[in-house]
Amino acid sequence: MTDAGQIFGQLILIILIAIVAIFVLVILFRSIRIIPQANAGIVERLGKYHKTLMPGLNLLVPFIDRLRPLIDMREQVVSFPPQPVITEDNLVVSIDTVVYFQVTDARAATYEIANYLGAVEQLTTTTLRNVVGGLNLEEALTSRDNINGQLRVVLDEATGKWGIRVSRVELKAIDPPVSIQDSMEKQMRAERDRRAAILTAEGLKQSEILQAEGARQAEILRAEGDAKAQVLRAQGEAEAITTVFNAIHTGDPDSKLLAYQYLQTLPKLAEGESNKLWIIPSELTEALKGISEGFFGGKGPAPK
Missing domain, CATH: 3.30.479.30 (Band 7 domain)
Structure with missing residues (x-):
């Protein structure tokens, strides 16, 4: 009986130790709280707000403190x-x-x-x-x-x-609403068509303006060319007249110059209905022969 009582007492002691260990574990489990980062915990002590737990390790009083669900911060x-x-x-x-x-x-x-x-x-x-x-x-x-x-x-x-x-x-x-969306879509489509028409008209307008400008510039350049040509012709004739005038007034006209003057005078002599007898000096004949040789390289006959 003594041995049986000792064994029974040991079993009771072991059970008590196990219960105490479980109780300690429960206490520790309820006392330690780890709050994750970016979260906060509200602690109530006996139903009243006690404190706010920050991220990290926190300690509570078991069976007195209660932790509410965490709040995401x-x-x-x-x-x-x-x-x-x-x-x-x-x-x-x-x-x-x-x-x-x-x-x-x-x-x-x-x-x-x-x-x-x-x-x-x-x-x-x-x-x-x-x-x-x-x-x-x-x-x-x-x-x-x-x-x-x-x-x-x-x-x-x-x-x-x-x-x-x-x-x-x-x-x-x-x-x-759907009806308003349809109306807005039609309005936007009409606006896009209007803008396209305006852009097309603007393009045609610019094209016609450029064409007209090109034609105007061409006419201006053509007129300027004609004016310059007339000026050059006038300058040539003026130089020729000046040369003749100077030769006459200096008293030293050559035979070719006299022949040229005579040829310029012949149409005026031929005017009128009466028959005229022309007398050509021998010096003029020689001058005409020189002009003919100048024109035809000496190959053609001199005018008579």
Whole structure:
């Protein structure tokens, strides 16, 4: 019996040691918390906010402290489903929105709002309807930057007390009704055709202008050439007349010059109806013979 009692006592001791070891492990497991990077943990002690755990190794009081689900402190991108919005000219457009936000205060995001993600979505929808409701369709399609800026300011101001900072708001798509899309497409097609017609007309106009300019330049060059030719002919005749005049007045005309003058005078002598008898001096005959030799190289007979 003694041996059996000792064995039983040893078993009880072993069981107690195992229970204590398990209890210690449980205590350690519940006391040590490792928070990943870019996350934050909210600790409640006896149901009340106690502290915010930062990334790294943290210690808690077992069975007294409770760690709430971790909160992601990184910037988040949330795309909300398309929302129907009525514009100022009573057209229903579907707008798809993307919001960029970041939790800056884990305590406020936990206790100031029940569901901050749902709150951001609802606030975005409401603000979007207020902003776009004051614009007509054309303004809404061409004022995306303005709408984005107004949404960001309103959302950032409203979510600041929730420990959330809204950095950007983007409108992914603004889809007007199908009938309006067809009308806009026809209008754009007509505008493109009008621009093409204008460009074609401008091209033809420039072409005709260039052709007319080329013709004008050609006429100017042709006229300038004719003028220069007339000037050169006039200068040649003037030089010839000057030469004759100088020769006559210097009193030293040669035989060829006299023959040339005689030939210039013959048509005037032949004018009139009466018959005339011409007497040609022998000196003139010799001059004419010299002119003939000059013209024909001495091969032809001298004029008589």
